[in-house]
Amino acid sequence: MKRNTLVLGVVLLILATFAWAGWANWEYRKQAAEKLLASAAKGELVSTAAGDVPQYISPLKGKPAPNFALEDLSGHKVSLSSYKGKAVLLNFWATWCGPCKIETPWLVELRNQYAAQGFEILGISTEGDDLAKDDKAGREKQKADVAKFAQQEHMPYPVLIDGDSISQTYGGLDAMPTSFFVDRNGTVVAAQMGISSKDDIEANIRKALGAGK
Numbered sequence: 001m002k003r004n005t006l007v008l009g010v011v012l013l014i015l016a017t018f019a020w021a022g023w024a025n026w027e028y029r030k031q032a033a034e035k036l037l038a039s040a041a042k043g044e045l046v047s048t049a050a051g052d053v054p055q056y057i058s059p060l061k062g063k064p065a066p067n068f069a070l071e072d073l074s075g076h077k078v079s080l081s082s083y084k085g086k087a088v089l090l091n092f093w094a095t096w097c098g099p100c101k102i103e104t105p106w107l108v109e110l111r112n113q114y115a116a117q118g119f120e121i122l123g124i125s126t127e128g129d130d131l132a133k134d135d136k137a138g139r140e141k142q143k144a145d146v147a148k149f150a151q152q153e154h155m156p157y158p159v160l161i162d163g164d165s166i167s168q169t170y171g172g173l174d175a176m177p178t179s180f181f182v183d184r185n186g187t188v189v190a191a192q193m194g195i196s197s198k199d200d201i202e203a204n205i206r207k208a209l210g211a212g213k
Contacts, residue, residue, distance in 0.1 A: 058180065058191035059171050065090070065182045066169045070124065070160040073147050078122070078158050080182075087114075087208035089121045089201075090170075090180040092163050095149045096127075097176040099195035104153045106198040110205055111157050117209055118184065123155060124163035126173060181208040 060066075065088075069079040080088065091107060093100040111121045127142040143161055150159045167173045170180065174193070181190040181204040190204040 058188065060180065060188040061191060063188060064186050065180060065188050066166070068166045068169070070162055070166070072158050072160055073143065073150065078160055080122070080186075083120055083122075084186060085118070085184055087117075087119045087184055087205065087210075088182040089119075089205060089208070090124060090182065091121055092124045092126055092167070092170070092173050092176065092178045094126050094176050095145050100177045103177055103195060103201075104155065106201060107157075108153060108155060110198070110202055114205055114209065115156075117211070119205060119209055121157040123150070123157055123159045124166075125159060125161050126163040126167065126176065127161065179204075181205065183208045183210065 065080060067079060067081045069077045072078050080090075089107070089111075091103075093104070107121055107123075111119065125146045127146055146159060146161060164173075170178075177192075177195070179192045179196075179201070180188050181192075183189050189207050192200065192204065
């Protein structure tokens with residue numbers, strides 16, 4: 001009887017140890033993730049002069065654009081690194097975003113105008129940021145909404161989904177649209193938050209191409 005009690009006690013001790021180790025590992029990973037999120041550099045709007053529109057200052061400007069791989073509407077993985085040697089505009093947007101609907105025709109026109117010079121746009125949808133990862137039905141509907149919008153606007157460039165998964169990597173996306181202009185070397189040369197003018201967008205595209213400042 002004593003032997004059985006001793007064996008049972010040892011087994012319970014081992015199980016308790018494993019349970020504690022598992023909890024400690026989970027807690028460590030949680031704290032590490034929270035620390036990483038808290039330390040992530042965020043963009044900010046800075047007033048340049050009285051009456052001027054605040055300028056968006058990105059922590060990524062002058063630095064390499066973080067690489068990522070997201071699915072397009074066909075389910076294929078598309079990575080930023082595969083566009084090395086090209087100037088790329090990363091345009092974070094959503095179908096519910098009014099300013100995005102104004103901006104998109106400009107992007108389509110500018111993409112077609114500068115594509116021959118080695119320019120591409122990656123339209124990164126942030127449509128699913130309010131859905132749980134396991135809400136497959138909701139995500140399929142939102143994907144269909146994105147595809148419908150892309151078709152209606154005749155978007156000739158890759159449209160990627162699940163952009164919210166890389167939002168913190170890009171300094172936080174507090175407003176839509178938010179765009180990053182990446183030069184041929186993979187460096188962020190400009191960033192814009194919110195609606196801008198077509199001329200401003202074109203100027204930053206030319207900067208990314210190395211054709212102007």
